[in-house]
Amino acid sequence: MQLRPRDKELLNFTLNQVNKDPNVAIAKQIDHKTGYDIYLTSQRFAQQLIRKLRSSFEGTVKISRKLHTTSRVTSKKVYRLTVCFRLNKTIDL
Numbered sequence: 044m045q046l047r048p049r050d051k052e053l054l055n056f057t058l059n060q061v062n063k064d065p066n067v068a069i070a071k072q073i074d075h076k077t078g079y080d081i082y083l084t085s086q087r088f089a090q091q092l093i094r095k096l097r098s099s100f101e102g103t104v105k106i107s108r109k110l111h112t113t114s115r116v117t118s119k120k121v122y123r124l125t126v127c128f129r130l131n132k133t134i135d136l
Contacts, residue, residue, distance in 0.1 A: 044089055045127040047078035053100060053130060054079055060092055086124045093126055102130045 046053050061067055061083070071082040083089050093104055108122040 044081045044083060044092070045078060045125065046081065047127065047129045048132075049074075049076070049078050050130055050132075053096075053128075056096070056099060057081065057092065060095060061088075064088060089124060089126050093128060096128050100128075100130060101132075102128055104128055 044057070046057060058069075061069055061081075067083060067085045067088045069081055070084055071080075073080040083092075090106075093106070096102065097104060105127040107125045107127075109125070111121045111123045113119070114121055
């Protein structure tokens with residue numbers, strides 16, 4: 044999940060939502076000059092979180108997926124999901 048631009052209120056909201064759910068964890072968090080990258084363990088939770096972000100903050104969402112592998116057990120395609128949430132406010136760097 045990508046959060047753009049760098050905004051503490053947006054980051055705190057996201058981290059609070061992740062901490063409320065015991066089935067989801069943050070695998071990695073990277074702070075960039077332009078925002079934050081948060082790697083979550085659940086794609087379904089990421090999509091639910093985007094709905095909550097849309098209702099709480101004014102912004103745009105882009106969802107993309109990339110084919111990662113094919114499951115050896117079920118022969119289904121496994122995708123990696125990338126979600127970008129961009130606030131509609133300007134920020135001075």
